[in-house]
Amino acid sequence: MAEVPAMSHDPSYDLKIPVIGHDFLRAGEAASRIKKVLQALNLPPQVIRRASISAYEAEMNIIIHAYRGQLALKVTPDALTLVAEDEGPGIQDIDLAMQEGYSTAPDEIREMGFGAGMGLPNIKKSADKLTITSTVGQGTRLEIVIRIS
Amino acid sequence: MQLKTLLEAPELGLNLKAGRSGLEREVRGGYTSDLLSHVMSRAREGDLWVTVQAHQNIVAVAVLLNLAGIIIAGGIEPQEDTLSKADAEGVTIFTTNLPAFEVVGRLYALGIRASNSYAALAQG
Numbered sequence: 444m445a446e447v448p449a450m451s452h453d454p455s456y457d458l459k460i461p462v463i464g465h466d467f468l469r470a471g472e473a474a475s476r477i478k479k480v481l482q483a484l485n486l487p488p489q490v491i492r493r494a495s496i497s498a499y500e501a502e503m504n505i506i507i508h509a510y511r512g513q514l515a516l517k518v519t520p521d522a523l524t525l526v527a528e529d530e531g532p533g534i535q536d537i538d539l540a541m542q543e544g545y546s547t548a549p550d551e552i553r554e555m556g557f558g559a560g561m562g563l564p565n566i567k568k569s570a571d572k573l574t575i576t577s578t579v580g581q582g583t584r585l586e587i588v589i590r591i592s
Numbered sequence: 593m594q595l596k597t598l599l600e601a602p603e604l605g606l607n608l609k610a611g612r613s614g615l616e617r618e619v620r621g622g623y624t625s626d627l628l629s630h631v632m633s634r635a636r637e638g639d640l641w642v643t644v645q646a647h648q649n650i651v652a653v654a655v656l657l658n659l660a661g662i663i664i665a666g667g668i669e670p671q672e673d674t675l676s677k678a679d680a681e682g683v684t685i686f687t688t689n690l691p692a693f694e695v696v697g698r699l700y701a702l703g704i705r706a707s708n709s710y711a712a713l714a715q716g
Contacts, residue, residue, distance in 0.1 A: 468673070471652020478656055488637075495656045496632050503628075556645045561629035568633065 456484060456518040462502055464510040473514045474498035484518060490591055493569040494523055497587045500562040501527035507548050507557055508532060525587040533579040541567065593619050593703065595661050595684055603698050604688060610675040611684030619660045621707030624696050628653055635659060636707035642696050646670040651677045665692035
């Protein structure tokens with residue numbers, strides 16, 4: 444199921460994976476696909492770890508909060524970029540959402556061990572650069588850059 | 593220490609529920625939490641994860657972090673779809689009737705340590 448790049452000597456790579464809101468049965472599959480691609484590209488283990496954490500948290504945010512969205516991965520020789528875009532409620536207060544422990548997830552989702560208010564902080568710790576844009580009532584876009592060195 | 597050594601340790605009371613193919617996996621350390629984001633950020637490759645979460649998303653976390661395996665403590669039985677996904681992904685899952693605190697204590701007594709404890713202390 445891993446999509447191994449056709450030309451392994453060419454480190455440029457593009458991938459887009461749809462993510463469906465509230466689809467907990469498939470949660471984690473998009474992040475797993477991204478991890479397998481990065482492993483096939485032979486990136487350093489620390490880069491793969493940071494990208495896997497970021498992809499997982501971004502995917503879970505879409506599943507927990509949004510109606511639908513997608514994860515897009517772009518890899519160049521210098522950096523990998525993950526873009527998570529969704530159609531959803533948006534984020535009212537981004538500064539608040541960045542605080543560890545702050546969450547708007549409902550109780551039944553917290554009981555599953557999600558919604559601990561660590562998703563965006565985990566992404567920020569894993570990324571070299573995180574850009575969040577959000578419109579309330581429309582959706583959210585995260586751009587996560589991790590340098591490859 | 594390999595997972596199969598732990599399976600044979602009577603004091604842990606482990607039942608193998610999924611991922612028999614991974615029993616020779618080496619356990620490098622241990623981690624325990626029921627918050628999945630905590631595990632994602634703190635657990636390390638090769639860790640054995642002790643939790644009371646039993647839904648199938650624990651398999652995705654184990655795959656992404658390349659954990660050695662999962663112990664579901666406290667007599668909680670995982671859902672069938674958790675076990676079929678674990679078998680498909682080669683993730684070893686045990687259950688035990690011991691409470692999480694007790695199973696972690698007994699793993700520690702067998703020599704398993706947190707992979708990241710020194711780093712965590714250093715962060716104050």
